[in-house]
Amino acid sequence: MTQTDWLLSGVxxxxxxxxxxxxxxxxxxxxxxxxxxxxxxxxxxNGRALGKSIGSLLLFVVLGIIVTRFFPQLVYWTLGLVGVATFATIMFVNTSKKINS
Structure with a gap:
């Protein structure tokens, strides 16, 4: 394993x-x-709902790391999808009645 692989695994x-x-x-x-x-x-x-939203985003990022580890040619697609997911999560957290009661 290269240093990049170790770094990605650790992150x-x-x-x-x-x-x-x-x-x-x-x-x-x-x-x-x-x-x-x-x-x-x-x-x-609602801290629990906030935690679930941010936790879902982090799981999506971990999935992106796994995908780019095995399919390096998809790194730009993965970065784009993670960016869109981050934007969507920020919008959801700031506008959701479930979180901001």
Whole structure:
């Protein structure tokens, strides 16, 4: 394995651990802006739904890493799809009534 393979494997494992913890509703303090909210604003926000949304995005990124590992010719398609998924997740989190109650 080359150094790039080791790096991608390490980043993929780290993102997988983060995704699982976000799905469980833990480690939400790592999401930018969530920790800066007051306790009242955090109580109004559905942290579990926020964690599931961000966890889903991270799982999609891990899937992208796996795809590019085995099919290097799809790296640009994967980057494009991850970019679109990131944009869609940001829009969903900011406009969802389920998260921002």
């Amino acid at each position: 993929g494992c780290l993102l997988l651990v983060l995704a699982v913890q976000f799905f469980r509703g833990n480690w939400l303090f790592l999401i930018a802006g969530y920790n800066g909210l007051s306790k009242e604003q955090q109580a109004k926000m």
